[in-house]
Amino acid sequence: MSSLVSARDDAGLLSPQGPASPTLTKGTNPLSSKVSTVLSASYADTEFRESLALLDERGVHSTAETRRKLRLDLQKEVIDSNGEILDEFAKVAQQLRRIGLTIGKLNESYQEMKSQITAARESTTTALQEASQLMTQRQQVERKQTLLKSFNASFILTDDETASLTLTSEPVDDRFFAALQKAKGIGQACEVLLGFEDQTLGLEVMEQTSKHLNHGFQKLYRWVQRELKTLNLENPQIGSSIRRALRVLAERPTLFQNCLDFLAEAREHVLSDSFYTALTGSSRGGVVDASVKPIELAAHDSLRYVGDMLAWAHSAAVGEREALEVLFISDGDEIAKGIQAGRENEVWRLVAEDGEPADDFDPVAALNELVDRDMSGAARVLRQRIEQVIQTNEEIILAYKLANLLNFYRSTFSRLLSRGSSLVDSLGGLESEALRQFRSLARDHVATLQGDFQHTPGDLRPPDFFLDALEQLTAIMATFETSLTPAEDRETDFKPVLAEVFDPFLSGCLNMTQTMKSPSSSIFLINCCLAARNSLTRYDFTASHAAQLQERIDEQKRQLVESQYHFFRMESGLDSLMESLGPLTEDIEDVEKLLSLESLQAPSLTRASQTLDNFLPSALMDAVEKLRHLQDATLTRDVTYEAAERFCVDFEHIEVIIMLLDEFVEQKADADGESEVQTLRALFPRTSGEIRVLLS
Structure with a gap:
């Protein structure tokens, strides 16, 4: 701060208060400008403060000597700095000269290489053009080769595949099914080729593939028939190859149905022979099977005989169904899908004879139908044997048991197969025949007993x-x-x-x-x-x-x-009395009418009292004895007690009437002055309480 003040004082000394010179008055005084600049500087300015601090560190005092020395030092420093800068720029200039020489050499080399390249290019242009054309041609050839290879793989059967598909000497194995699948895929892919303008290729490939495919299905059809001849459905391990063949053959519904017909015919003969063996213990050819216990010899009566035959038929049908389920349904709905696809390909099968669309294939219904056809031969023999039993039977209970047994198996087979199967219809007919025989025997039995109805x-x-x-x-x-x-x-x-x-x-x-x-x-x-x-x-x-x-x-x-009540009234001697007093009430007018009744006169009333006394001791026993032939003792007791109760109620009515009469007579005698009057109670002393005790 002292330096600043000194600087300001020096500035004042450097600017005397004298008249301005002509030069200074015309323009701005440099020294005044500097002083103004110094004075206008703010101490808050960082650079200004650092400059002052630097001066203070050097111990500079504001003197003329110091200021000159300081100015000289600053100028020297500036000159030294400029000299150093010039030395550095000299080095830079020297490097630039070296770089210029290097660039010149590079330009010469570039020009030389450019000239050589241009010459080489002019000499190889023709060869490059020819090579480019060859490369393009090579790419086209390779693309065509790839396309041809893909086409052959997708649309052409190889010789081995054709042989496996068409030659009967080749086995039906995985290679056959793979070739068949490829042929079907080619047929589907040919539909794409037919979408182009040129359809020749698609038609040729489709014609050739269809021919091979037909040969393949025919080969598979014949192979399946051969396998079905030797197929043993009783074997739990049925080969997967035959199941696979049937799934594939289902795509040709006609061939598949022919195979089913062939299988049904073969199984019908097998089951018929088995049933005959089960019945007799020997085959139709006379070969005895020692492992079989003949039904005809084991059955002790007709019902057991029919039951054993029906049980065998049920067991055979269940076994047949289980085996065919393994053969046709174990792989899900593959056969149904194949048949549906075949119907879509066979356009003429889409519409039935009546003009309605064909129904979807139901594998369960088809299986039931096939089992029913397999059992048809055995069912015919079964029907003949059961009809013979029904017709020769003469027992009513046995006839009904046969009908009930047939009803049981008819219901069982209805759930196993279907209600419309021929086996179920056959059993239904046998059941109806058994019921007719039952009704006929029952009516004949009633007719024979007509004479017993009279005794x-x-x-x-x-x-x-x-x-x-x-x-x-x-x-x-x-x-x-x-x-x-x-x-x-x-x-x-x-x-x-x-x-x-x-x-x-x-x-x-x-x-x-x-x-x-x-x-x-x-x-x-x-x-x-x-x-x-x-x-x-x-x-x-x-x-x-x-x-x-x-x-x-x-x-x-x-x-x-009612009969017991009538017995009580008649045997007690009170019937006439009850009949005459029953409709009367306790009205005084009715009571007056009773005095003239014959049944209430002394002789009649005395006789009735004596008869009642004679009846009462054994009345209940006599009434029960009357019903001794009734086989229900409780009912006998209830009937007797109910009749006795009615009799007691009527007796109470008589007792009330007699008491009213006695009261009326006594009142009349008192009015007439008579001292002695004979009462009805004296002639008829029994009370309703006594009657109830004796009849209870």
């Missing part, structure tokens, strides 16, 4: 023919219980059976009651209905018939109650 048992129990019918019905119901009839249809389906084996016998019992007197007719009919109801209530499919029998029992029970 009523002396003890009023159910007749023997009715008990035999119930025993027969029980066996039939037990058989029907094991059938596969749905629960909601069981009662409806069994009603025709009841109409044949039960209703005629019940009607015979009803007709027998027409010639009987009451209560014997009611007792006899109740006994019959009770026996029938006890048999029918064991099963739910006879509920409606059992309910009808219960209604009939209740009706006859009411008649027995």
Whole structure:
């Protein structure tokens, strides 16, 4: 800061306050400008502060000597710096001269090389053009070779593939199926070639490939037929080659169906022979099979015989279906897809005879149909044998058991195959025939028993023919219980059976009651209905018939109650009294009318009282004895007690009337002044309480 002040003082000394010289007045004084610059400088300026700090470090004082020395030092430093710069620029100039020489040499070399290259280019231009053309031609040839190779691989069968596909001497192996697959692929690819303007190539390739493909399918068709001749479906390990061949052959539905027909025919003969062997123990050629136990010798009765034959047929059908499932369905829906593709290729098969589109191939339905065809030969023999058994049978229960057995297997085969299969239809026909035989035998049995319908048992129990019918019905119901009839249809389906084996016998019992007197007719009919109801209530499919029998029992029970009630009235001697007093009420006018009744006069009332006293000690036992032939003791007791209750109620009415009469007579005597009056209670002393005790 002192330096700055000194500088300012020096600036003031350098600028005396005298009149300005002419030169300085005309322009700006350099010294004044410097001083102004120094004075205008701000101490906050960093450079200014650093300059002042530098001066302070040097210990410079603002004197004239110092300022001159400082100016000289600064000038010297500037001159030294300029000299150093000139030395450096001299070095740079020297390097530039060297670079210029090097560039000149490079230009000379470049020109020389350029001239040589131009000469060489002029001499090789023709060869390069020829090489370029050759390279282009080579690329075209290579592209054509690649295209030809791809075309041959995609559209042309090799000689080995053609031989494997068409020659019968070549085996049907993986190479055959690969060639066949390639031929099918070529046929599909030819459709692309036919899309171009020039269709010659596509037509030629397609014609040649179609010929090879047809030969291949024919070869496969013949091979499959040979394999099917020796195919053993009982072998659990069926070769995969035949399954693969069938999947491929399915693309030609006609050939595939021919193979199925051939297989069905072969299997029909095999199963027919097996069934014959199972029946007799020897083949049709007379060869005895010791491992087979003949059904005809093992079956002890007709039902066992038919059951064994049906069981064999079911076992054979199940085995056949399982084997064919392995052969046709184990690989999913490949065969269905193949047949669908074949139908799409065979345009004439798209429309059926009736003009409707052909249905989609159902592998399960086709399998069921094939199994049914395989079983057709055995089914014919089975039908003949069962028809013979049905026609020669003379037993009603056996006939129904045969029908039920046939119904069971018909339902089983319906689930195994289908409802429309010939085997199911055959069993359905046999079932109907067995039911016809059952109805015929049942009606013949009823006709033979018409004479027994006229003889009523002396003890009023159910007749023997009715008990035999119930025993027969029980066996039939037990058989029907094991059938596969749905629960909601069981009662409806069994009603025709009841109409044949039960209703005629019940009607015979009803007709027998027409010639009987009451209560014997009611007792006899109740006994019959009770026996029938006890048999029918064991099963739910006879509920409606059992309910009808219960209604009939209740009706006859009411008649027995009425008969017992009549017995109590007649034997007690109170019938006339109850009949005369019954419609009367406790009205005073009605009571006055009773005084003139004959039954209330002293002799009649005394006689009735004595008869009642004689009746009461054994009344209940006599009433029960009347119903001794009723086979239900509980029902006997209920009927007797109900009749006794009605009798007691009527007796209470008589007692009330007698008490009213006595009261009326006593009141009248008091009014007339009479002292002694004979009361009816004295003549008829029994009370309703005593009656109830004696009849309870």
